[in-house]
Structure formats: C-alpha cells, structure tokens
Amino acid sequence: EVQLVQSGAEVKKPGESLKISCKGSGYSFTRYWIGWVRQMPGKGLEWMGIIHPGDSDTRYSRSFQGQVTMTADKSISTAYVQWSSLKASDTGMYFCARIEMAPITGYFNMDVWGKGTTVIVSS
Amino acid sequence: QTVVTQEPAFSVSPGGTVTLTCGLSSGSVATSYYTSWFQQTPGQAPRALIYNTYTRSSGVPDRFSASILGNKAALTITGAQADDESDYYCVLNMGSGNWVFGGGTKLTVL
Numbered sequence: 001e002v003q004l005v006q007s008g009a010e011v012k013k014p015g016e017s018l019k020i021s022c023k024g025s026g027y028s029f030t031r032y033w034i035g036w037v038r039q040m041p042g043k044g045l046e047w048m049g050i051i052h053p054g055d056s057d058t059r060y061s062r063s064f065q066g067q068v069t070m071t072a073d074k075s076i077s078t079a080y081v082q083w084s085s086l087k088a089s090d091t092g093m094y095f096c097a098r099i100e101m102a103p104i105t106g107y108f109n110m111d112v113w114g115k116g117t118t119v120i121v122s123s
Numbered sequence: 124q125t126v127v128t129q130e131p132a133f134s135v136s137p138g139g140t141v142t143l144t145c146g147l148s149s150g151s152v153a154t155s156y157y158t159s160w161f162q163q164t165p166g167q168a169p170r171a172l173i174y175n176t177y178t179r180s181s182g183v184p185d186r187f188s189a190s191i192l193g194n195k196a197a198l199t200i201t202g203a204q205a206d207d208e209s210d211y212y213c214v215l216n217m218g219s220g221n222w223v224f225g226g227g228t229k230l231t232v233l
Contacts, residue, residue, distance in 0.1 A: 035222075037169075044227040045161075045169065045212050050220060059220025062124075095168055106216045107157050109174040111181070116168055 002026040004034075004096050004114035011120045012086050019082040020117045022096035029077035030054035033099040035110060036070060036081050040092040050099060051079055086121045093118050125149060127215055129225035135203045135232055143228045144195040145213035151194035156215040158196040160189060163210045163227075172211075173198060200230075208232040 007021040022034060036048040049060035053072035060070070072079040079096060098112040126148035135141035145160075146152060154176045161169035171180040173189040176196065186201045196215075200207055213225045 037224075044210075045163075045214070045224040047214065047222040047224055050222075061221060097169075103220075105157075106155065106218060107175060108159070108216055108222075109171075109180075110159060110161075110214075111171050111174070113168040113170070 002098070002112050004098060004112055006094075006096060006114040006117045009118040009120070011122070013123055014086055014088055014121055016086050016121075017082065017084050018086055018119065019080050020094060020119065021078050021080050022114050023076070023078045024053075024098065025077065027098070030074050033101050034072065034079040035097045035099045036068075036079075037095045037097065038064075038092050039095065039116075043092075045095075048081070048094075050101075053077070053079060086119075088121050088123075090119060091121045125217060125223060127213065127223045127225040129211075129213060129228045131226065132229045132231070135200070135207075135230065137203060137205060137232055139203050140199065140201045141203060141230065142192070142197050142199045143211055143230070144192065144197050145215070145225050146195040147215075152191065152196045152215065154191065156196075156217070158189070159214050160196075160198045161212045161214070162207075163212065164208075169212065203232050205232050 005023045033050045035050045038046045047061045048064045051058045051070045053074045093116045095116045096114045097110040101108040128146045158176045160173040163169045210227045212227045
C-alpha cells in the first residue's frame with residue numbers, strides 16, 4: 001500500500017525552530033516529487049512548494065520562499081519541512097502529497113496525501 | 124498575482140447535479156494548466172478526485188466528472204449523495220513549479 005506517514009502534532013513558541021517529516025512507503029520514493037501544502041485554521045489549501053527526493057531539486061511558492069526549507073533524505077524515504085524561527089502565523093495543518101510530474105509540460109498528479117501534521121505556535 | 128477563483132458555497136439536493144467551477148482572475152483556464160480537483164471533509168486530508176483536467180483518480184466514482192466550460196475548469200457531480208458534502212478545491216499549475224489553489228467551494232447536500 002502506498003502511504004505517506006507524517007510526524008505528530010507540535011506545539012511550539014514563537015522564535016523556536018521546528019522540522020516536520022513525511023515518510024513514504026510502498027513505492028519508489030525517488031521516482032516522485034513530494035509537495036507540501038498548508039491549511040491555516042478554518043481556511044483553504046495553500047501551495048508551499050515541492051521537492052524531488054532523487055536530486056533534491058526544490059521549488060518554492062513565492063509566499064513561502066525564504067520562510068521554510070524543504071529537504072529530503074532518500075536513504076530513509078523521508079521529506080522534511082523546517083522553520084528556523086516560528087511565528088504565530090505558522091500555525092496550521094501541513095500536508096505532504098506524492099506528485100507525479102513532468103516538469104517540461106507541467107503535467108502533474110497529486111495522488112496520495114499524508115494525514116497532516118498540526119503545528120501550533122503560541123506563547 | 125494570479126488568483127484562482129471558486130464559488131465560496133453551493134448547495135445541491137440529494138440525487139441532483141451540481142457543477143463547481145474554477146477560474147482565473149485574469150485569463151482563461153486551459154488544459155495546459157493541468158487542473159486537479161480535491162475533496163476535503165473537516166479534519167481530513169484532501170482526497171484526489173481529478174487530475175490532468177479530465178482524468179478521474181483511482182477509485183473515484185464516475186458520477187464525478189470534469190471539463191472545461193467556457194473559460195473555466197469545471198467539476199460536475201451527478202446524482203449527489205449525502206457524503207458528497209465537503210469542501211472542493213481546484214489547483215492549477217501556473218508554470219515554473221508554481222501551483223495555485225482556488226479558495227475552495229463548500230458544498231452542502233440538502
């Protein structure tokens with residue numbers, strides 16, 4: 001079974017750092033991109049960016065460029081998003097998704113999603 | 124900055140048909156944006172319904188269909204059921220690794 005298993009909920013204070021994870025199983029991890037999506041409380045989905053675990057090619061949404069860092073460790077089939085200094089506005093649910101993509105044409109298919117990681121940033 | 128537009132809310136009667144749309148603040152949605160559609164119920168992860176503008180994802184019943192209607196992408200639900208009551212999101216590939224989600228449509232079945 002193809003699965004993306006995300007790390008557990010986090011409660012942090014403003015200014016703290018954080019790294020959340022997304023572990024793939026049941027498929028060849030380096031053949032697909034991993035995308036990250038934020039959902040703030042009561043709001044819609046926001047595209048954060050994507051990473052290719054095979055070569056760590058990373059593309060950020062303009063809104064998240066410089067705010068987060070996406071990495072991947074293909075040896076353990078795990079992708080990460082990290083923050084160096086959290087803000088209250090980072091509070092939300094963060095989803096990862098498996099993406100089949102053809103970069104030249106723009107074709108993509110986000111077919112499998114993790115259950116999400118809740119991040120709460122509060123003093 | 125391009126905004127992807129969706130109806131904030133829609134309602135449909137059980138057994139009825141409803142079409143949700145996904146447009147652009149400027150310009151038309153074309154197949155070159157490879158529109159995808161997702162269904163999300165509260166507290167759950169999104170579920171893939173449609174990719175590549177028209178193609179149903181694995182396991183999605185054929186009462187969900189997608190098209191281009193005029194200058195928008197569209198998701199049609201035929202024979203709506205109670206458990207179709209969800210939020211529906213479209214996402215477009217705007218190029219250069221930049222995807223943009225619509226604001227979502229809250230569908231009520233009543």
